[in-house]
Amino acid sequence: MVRHSSTRARTAGKFGSMCKVSFVAIATFALVACQSQSQFQTPSDLLFAPTFSKTRQNLPYTRNTPYDCRTFTGSGWKGIASGTVYDFSDRYQTSQAGCFKTQQQCLAWLSAMRSFIDVPRFIRCNPHTA
Structure with a gap:
């Protein structure tokens, strides 16, 4: 039983660190999206924004x-x-x-x-x- 509880503790530690990494990635993406809000007004503006001009x-x-x-x-x-x-x-x-x-x-x-x-x-x- 001791082995089983220590395995749970290690798994919970790994899961906690993965959650932290995921949270940081989502927060970073949200901040970047908020900064570009003045440029893009709707999701379709972002989806169909040109990547480069072919003039x-x-x-x-x-x-x-x-x-x-x-x-x-x-x-x-x-x-x-x-x-x-x-x-x-x-x-x-x-x-x-x-x-x-x-x-x-x-x-x-x-x-x-x-x-x-x-x-x-x-x-x-x-x-x-x-």
Whole structure:
């Protein structure tokens, strides 16, 4: 019987510490939610809040950068990305091209473009010589 009561005491101690951790987590979440109350008025505002804007100004442009194909010299890789972007009620077509020295740079740029383009028409890297 002594063993049984000491096991209960250990289990109750573990349960008490778990309750404390849970309470701290819930209190922290509640405080964060109260601080952002001025920004979000209803639960649907929080649920449907945009995580980032997909406007034309936020696309990864290569124009007037070292990756602009108009000024690229030598051999490398040409990345082309085209498709439709949806930004809530706005919908627009985009088409971008960039020239890169390595295939890894080209693929990294295409990966960034994939995060913006919702319906891709084509996305590819091809060997390129300027």
